[in-house]
Ligand code: SRM
Ligand SMILES: Cc1cc2nc3c(=O)[nH]c(=O)nc-3n(C[C@H](O)[C@H](O)[C@H](O)COP(=O)(O)OP(=O)(O)OC[C@H]3O[C@@H](n4cnc5c(N)ncnc54)[C@H](O)[C@@H]3O)c2cc1C
Ligand code: SF4
């Protein structure tokens with residue numbers, strides 16, 4: 012039996028000043044498009060897939076971020092039809108079945124790194 | 132099977148209708164036949180004046196079409212009853228019907244009392260009672276400059292307001308008594324009211340007895356007993372009402388010496404099978420000229436006919452009205468005086484507020500009072516009187532509000548007993564309303580109206596109903612205020628005030644001080660719009676709080692590309708500029724289309740091409756068209772007097788002027804305008820947020836029109852005004868909208884929700900009833916002066932330009948997922 016082990020590969024995405032405060036930007040990684048969010052207000056960074064699963068639009072990086080609920084769950088709203096997604100779990104918060112991929116983010120100095128899972 | 136007994140109702144007015152409605156809700160044991168003299172089914176006479184504000188006869192109708200048939204009621208319209216034969220129990224109508232009855236209900240109402248003054252028959256003299264009267268008045272008013280109303284009572288002042296609304300330049304009110312509304316308010320109250328009405332341009336003449344109406348065939352002047360006279364082109368008589376008791380008299384029913392059909396506590400006349408209800412009935416020497424007691428009478432008769440027990444024992448005559456934006460109310464016993472009670476008076480001539488409350492000598496109960504200028508407390512004071520609620524320790528708190536120390540607990544709505552009557556027209560108690568909220572989860576005013584009928588008649592209790600809904604929700608932990616979103620506990624207007632007063636300049640500052648959490652896609656753009664409405668700062672400086680469209684200064688479209696819409700003011704464009712648009716479109720492979728707003732939209736631009744595209748357009752003299760913003764879109768024009776053979780003035784130049792003036796200004800929703808050169812209206816100005824139409828004397832200004840999913844025509848705000856005045860009005864109107872509308876409410880929706888509707892708006896904009904016009908004008912000028920083309924700023928600023936990329940780590944690359952399909956020699960976005 013073979014056990015697939017997930018390992019994280021950290022790729023250099025951009026510099027901190029590339030992403031507007033409290034906004035997002037899109038990073039190209041091969042054929043993948045990744046949305047990174049600079050949540051300055053909470054001093055946090057998030058990354059998700061850029062593709063909105065609703066109408067397959069490459070748009071989430073242009074969405075507005077914010078929070079919802081007592082727990083202040085961080086979220087992003089797609090600019091097309093305002094479906095919202097959790098930045099933590101990727102779950103669609105507008106009551107639909109969609110889910111988006113999320114990625115861990117690390118900031119070292121002024122460099123932003125995104126963790127990509129690779130099969131080992 | 133027994134034949135059903137027949138009830139004949141004479142009169143299909145408000146009370147006659149309500150009788151039918153209440154009867155069929157209780158029993159179907161009768162065949163009901165109704166005879167009405169007017170040509171249409173019963174309508175809401177109380178709101179008759181709204182006919183001048185654009186309501187139609189259908190809007191005012193009391194029942195939906197087909198209601199009578201559906202309920203098996205035979206309705207004869209346009210067919211007055213001419214005779215009652217009590218011996219045979221039949222009635223005879225003008226058109227020749229003879230109808231047998233077992234019971235007869237007289238609901239013939241009243242007519243306007245017309246005093247016997249020589250000349251009263253002249254052309255140009257009107258009464259104010261039916262839709263037909265209003266049609267005649269408005270037809271005549273278009274040729275009248277001066278008008279007068281005879282009678283300074285409740286109805287007279289309402290008629291005076293209608294004359295102002297109809298555009299009469301100079302309106303007079305002639306009152307015989309030494310004060311206005313003599314039945315409702317006292318002398319100092321009347322003086323205060325008079326002062327406020329004068330400010331609004333009404334001319335009030337008290338102590339005037341009219342001796343003669345002069346003029347050759349048509350009215351030209353009023354001549355008074357004090358040997359003065361007044362030139363007028365028309366007169367509306369509102370000197371009181373005269374109960375319609377002529378049928379009753381004819382058939383020998385007992386009537387009062389001063390009119391009215393005498394009834395007992397069961398609303399029975401001296402013939403026990405004949406009842407009289409509403410304004411024609413005389414009960415204990417009293418004619419009730421209001422609708423709520425009439426409904427109560429209808430209820431009493433229904434009780435008799437359905438074997439229930441109910442009698443009429445008099446009715447509270449408290450009233451509240453908003454006259455030309457001025458609150459006037461009197462309740463309980465307004466006139467009772469020392470030594471029978473103690474009175475507390477409050478007068479503020481500066482603000483035009485007068486309040487009086489009468490308190491029992493032991494200081495425990497409120498007996499009545501008068502409120503002028505500010506009647507917010509009317510409902511609750513009235514409830515205090517009716518329910519004999521114990522007064523607070525300092526009763527003056529009731530009219531002054533608690534000033535520090537303990538709050539005025541105890542006089543609030545929620546402390547009323549459950550059986551307190553909130554809506555007296557429809558007899559709905561506090562308990563019924565609270566139950567609907569608590570048990571049926573109905574939390575909107577419309578819902579409560581539908582479910583309990585409260586507030587559907589005169590509307591006077593609506594504020595109280597709203598308070599009850601909110602109070603009950605709060606008690607059940609359900610309270611939802613009209614707040615922006617979960618992050619801000621304020622309405623847009625409240626937040627705007629806070630931001631202005633505290634000079635807040637950024638979203639984060641606003642969130643830190645007045646909000647919680649981290650914001651969302653609802654409050655961010657709302658605050659962005661507030662900030663730019665107040666300070667007109669550059670949108671891109673706080674890009675991430677803007678709706679995506681504002682953030683990229685373009686509308687995102689299917690497939691993720693953007694559209695480019697340069698401003699083409701008034702739709703006028705030179706051939707050279709047209710060529711530039713063509714060249715740019717070709718170079719960047721953009722789909723071009725003429726829009727519905729008289730300009731050109733270029734679709735399919737990659738985000739990283741946007742700055743380059745705009746650079747070329749700006750070079751050629753174009754500016755941003757703000758197609759992406761909640762701001763002015765287009766001012767559509769027709770060609771006007773420069774070319775059109777019918778054009779009265781130069782509509783294109785005016786449209787350009789207006790578009791240039793308001794371009795770029797942020798508002799709660801987008802704004803559109805139109806200017807037509809004559810009434811053929813080729814610019815469709817009346818479908819816009821503001822519309823301007825040339826007349827031979829100047830321009831007419833229309834406001835609050837809307838296309839979109841719920842089209843609505845704009846309403847006339849002012850007519851025959853010059854350009855300068857028009858721009859002044861428009862400045863005020865737009866600024867008032869920007870400051871008070873909810874987020875994403877177009878002007879039409881905003882007006883629909885505005886209490887007092889168009890006449891309130893007119894008073895604010897034209898008569899400065901809120902005293903804010905110079906401020907509004909100043910603020911608007913501030914916005915106009917701080918205009919900047921957003922795209923120009925971006926094009927010239929390397930830092931800002933850098934934002935327009937798809938990949939931060941590969942700025943030159945375009946989004947590979949963008950795909951086009953060919954179509955008619957251009958491209959279109961790939962299907963989703
Ligand atoms: C291009 C155009 C259609 C066309 O091909 O002609 C258009 C296109 C859009 N309209 Fe429109 N409307 C266009 C004229 C109109 C008109 C007609 C008019 O202005 O004379 C109306 C009805 C009139 C009115 O607004 O009262 C109109 C009523 C709407 C509405 C509904 C507004 C409402 O109050 O109900 C929306 C939705 C909204 O704004 O929330 C809308 C929204 C939109 C949006 C912005 C939808 C979106 O978010 O993508 C479209 C994007 C345009 C773009 O990418 O540039 N559009 N839209 C027209 C552009 C006019 C211009 O030059 O600026
Ligand atoms: C402009 C205006 C504003 C008002 N504002 C208010 C207000 O704010 N609050 C308030 O409480 N009240 C107000 N009123 C008064 C209110 O409208 C009346 O109290 C109410 O309409 C009385 O109803 P009714 O059915 O008794 O009479 P009406 O509504 O007058 O109906 C009587 C009907 O009987 C018909 N009729 C008469 N004789 C015959 C016949 N022989 N055969 C057939 N039909 C006949 C008449 O044509 C009429 O249609 C206002 C009235 C006016 C005119
Ligand atoms: S009508 Fe609908 S589909 Fe057509 S442009 Fe306007 S918003 Fe788009």
Ligand code: FES
Pocket residue numbers: 063064065066067068070089090091092093094
């Ligand atoms: S495409 Fe994202 S919500 Fe529709």
